[in-house]
Every structure is written in structure tokens, then in C-alpha cells.
Amino acid sequence: MAGVRTGLLLGAGLMVWLLGPGPLSPYRRALLDRSPPQLVLVLGGDVDRERMGARLARQLDLPLLVSGGSNREYAEWMLSEERFNPDRVTLDYRARDTLSNFTSVVDELQADGVRHVLLVTSEDHLPRSMAVGQVVAGSRGIQLTGVPVACREDCTQEGRLKQWSDWLRAVAWVMTGRDLRDAADPDPAER
Numbered sequence: 001m002a003g004v005r006t007g008l009l010l011g012a013g014l015m016v017w018l019l020g021p022g023p024l025s026p027y028r029r030a031l032l033d034r035s036p037p038q039l040v041l042v043l044g045g046d047v048d049r050e051r052m053g054a055r056l057a058r059q060l061d062l063p064l065l066v067s068g069g070s071n072r073e074y075a076e077w078m079l080s081e082e083r084f085n086p087d088r089v090t091l092d093y094r095a096r097d098t099l100s101n102f103t104s105v106v107d108e109l110q111a112d113g114v115r116h117v118l119l120v121t122s123e124d125h126l127p128r129s130m131a132v133g134q135v136v137a138g139s140r141g142i143q144l145t146g147v148p149v150a151c152r153e154d155c156t157q158e159g160r161l162k163q164w165s166d167w168l169r170a171v172a173w174v175m176t177g178r179d180l181r182d183a184a185d186p187d188p189a190e191r
Helices: 002-019 025-032 047-060 072-081 098-103 106-111 126-138 160-176 180-184
Strands: 039-043 064-067 089-092 116-122 143-149
Touching: 039 047, 047 064, 047 072, 047 116, 047 143, 072 089, 098 126, 098 160, 106 126, 116 126, 126 143, 126 160, 160 180
Parallel strands: 039 064, 039 116, 064 089, 116 143
Antiparallel strands: none
16 A cells, blocks of 8 residues: 555656656756747758749748858858748857757847747758757757758668667757766867
8 A cells, every 4th residue: 555655756756857847847847838830940961952942931831940051142142042931040050960950049049039940951961969958959949840851862761770879869958958978078169
């Protein structure tokens, strides 16, 4: 009987922790939020992603944010070719990798009241970017919906180790506000 009582108490405590206010509440908000998309976020690294993101944003009449994309001159030329309003695009070059694609913009998105983002990236990159993005954006109550861009012939699925290590880096960033890579090399400028 004592075991049943203990189990019930532990179960009730877990439910309060999962459903009550606390560290998981932003994730719950993001998971349950059914608001329409408010922004298209393109993870740079391939001009096909940027072109698809511009087309999608234009079709849905949403602002476009390109994180770590092609050089500014090319991006501006491509956006004009796609007839995308330059006042509705932000080109952000702070990101160094997939994790910083999210960490460099997520607080600004939250401050702007963004709750749902369409994430555009290559189909081989989408599983890892969604794993990282759901941790980082979810920590701010932002829902992500992935939009895959077809790969070229030479595209290969990213490995599970890379996906898991980036996911762990994202969890560490949410918990500490620092990237594990930066913690391992506290002053990369001294190299």
C-alpha cells in the first residue's frame, strides 16, 4: 500500500511539474499553440533555400528572415528577382552554425510576439535543424513548422551523432545561455 501511495504522489508531482508553471511551460505553449505562421525563417547555406523561402513568404504575405545566408549583394539581387518586398526581409549574418541560427534571433522573435515560424531548410538538414530549433525556439514559446527544400543529387542524410550532439548543445544553451563549443574554447579570438 505504501508503494501505491508513493507512486501516486510521485505521479501527481510529475504532472504538476509538467503542466504547471515552470521550465516546461514555454514548450507546452509552443506545442499547443495553433496560431498561423507569422514569419518565414530560412537557414542559410544554400541559395535554393533562400529562393524557396522568398517564394513562400511572398505567397503567404509573411516577413522573411534569412539567418546566415548568401552574401548581401547576391541575396538582395535574388530577392528582387523573386519580386519580394525588401522592406519585409531581414538578412542576419550573426549565425556561425545551425545552433546559432536560432540562438542569435530567438529572443528578438519572442520580443516581437512571434509564436509560429515556418522553418525553411534543405530536406537533409531539416531533422537536425528541427531538433535544435524545437529546443531553442520552444524555450521561448515559439512553434516551428518545417518546410523542406529538395536536395540536389549529392545530398546525403546527416548522421544521428551530429543531430544528437547539436540537440545536446541546444539543451545546454537553454539551461546556461552559452554554447558548449564556446565553453570548450572560451576565447576563440586568441587562436
